[in-house]
Amino acid sequence: MRIISVLYLAFGLSVSFAQNKQILYGFEEVPQSLMLNPGGKVPQKSHFGIPFLSQIHINGGASGVSTFDIFGKSSVDINTRIRNKIFEMTEKDFFTVTQQLEILNFGWRSFKDIYFSGGIYQELDVISYFPRDLAILAWEGNRDYLGYEFDLGQVSATGDLMAVYHFGANKKIDKKWTVGARGKIYSSMISFKSTKNKGTFVTRLGDVDSPNTYEHIVTDIDISVQTSGIASLEDTSVGKVLGRALFGGNLGLGIDFGATYEINDRWTASGSVLDVGVIFHTKDVEQYRATGDYTLNGIELIFPPLSAGESTIPYYDNLEDEIEREIPVDTITSGYTQLRPVKVNAGVKYSFGKFVGGEECDCYNKGLERVQSVGLQYYSIIRPKGPQMAATLFYYHKLFQFLSAKATYTLDPYSYYNVGLGIATDLGKMNFYVAFDNVLYYGNIAKAKSVSLQLGFNFVVDQE
């Protein structure tokens, strides 16, 4: 069952690209688009997200493999398929799971025409790179890899569960510029991180001076894991973990900022930088670090002369002690500071077609919008092995006063075929939106390497 769980985690979670919400970015009918660009344009007078339902975001993906690659019906043996995938993938491939749940989200326009917004959301974000060499070692063993240096530094993973409290302001400062910023307080519930590891493992045939057949050599190993909120987990109730969400966890600070520039009535450029921040892990911290070099040659017997009843040398214990001495695992309980993964969004949009409402008028001066637009968006997130990027081409159409749709085509590390679709409806004061990508795989999600879904309900009061 354990293997199935691991494989399910590794290959099975088929529900875009971690945290890239390319459909919602710039989708002004959705109040949550403000979370992606605090300097976005805000059409409404106020909004109030329905608690726990204003944004549900789930996304999971694997850059190198889909569920279908492994579990698809095939005449090829499943183990052969897994083996082929292990060799096809590289250590730059990764698996991610991101989930966000908005607990509260609200905003209102003040009399000085500043749009204030705030709220609380919970976020789970896990990424693990594919430790290819270790996978080969586990799958094949070392017999066919004598002399090959397995890179133990390929182990790289982070995971965070936190609550985020935020408050921001947005203002159209002149005809062309809308700017905004948001302050965030992070309350980390659980966090782990194992990055920047190094070291190699090799088995090679011993030479004339070697005491035994082989030399199993671990060289220049430096592997560390930082955890917070985990050490006390065994004797902590779920309630206490949840309690950490209420400023009871390890706290951090961050900011988001962004801007929109309306070049003319057809062209608009926008950009945002999110989660420039740090979390200070001071409570319930445990860091483990193993460093050193070691060569294993097996056990040397020395046949000591023994009297009756006398027990021999505890070779195995001595070996274990020697390994622990040469590659000590230090446990450190001092705090550490964790940088949040910074996200950058940018977009350029060309609007065309009739103005909203169908009237031909000098609407630009009235701040009205055209019903259609096309554009390009860029997204990047800083990850342990460098930034991951995605580019999106989009088409937007306000079909009716109450219904808008946006279609996207995204190139990202997962695939070149990611088509996404989002709609937002205003039914009375009720705003509902849903956005999902990899539509082309909708007929069979198993074939998608990633799927992302966002949906939510808000009360929105339009501008008079």
Added chain:
Amino acid sequence: MLEYYVIYQNLSLMKKNLLMPTVGLLAVLLLFSCIKDTNFDEAQNIALTPVVELDLIYFNVDASEFFDSINNISILTLRDTTEIRFLDDTDFQESLIRAEFQFNFTNSIPREFMVDFQFLSEENEETYVIGTIVNQGTVQVPVFTQFIKKVEGEEILQLTQANKVVVSITIPSSDASLRGILNLQSKTTYYLEIKDRG
């Protein structure tokens, strides 16, 4: 233009009635999205089959160790024991399909040796035993003897009941003038099959 306006007006009137169709459409979309042509039952057939090469024991025994020069008597058998704790580990017991021992002796002592490997359980009961003869050599021309033992089937069950091995080296005769060294290098190839055994 007018036409568009009329349609638009009508749709505006309808908009409250569109709630259900919209939600309905989404529900249908969600329902019809599916995972097909897959067989998750195959997960139970997933098996890792690593072949692991691992050094076992080694020694260098000098000919003088077979003679007690103080009491002037021969010591015909040398014996030593080491634990191999992973052998009777439950996961290892379940996963080990086959094992292949390779013992390489280099003997420069002019005597033939009998070397036994007796595997004992935690309770010191013998579960498995193998042994071999090592050819005699000379200090000038050491002789190489290789002993390979493949263990599978029932014998694997016996082997994995053990967590230690007693190595006995027996010499037929010895004296104070005996010279040379008996060297052993050994390794084991473990053929594993790691899978979900429910």
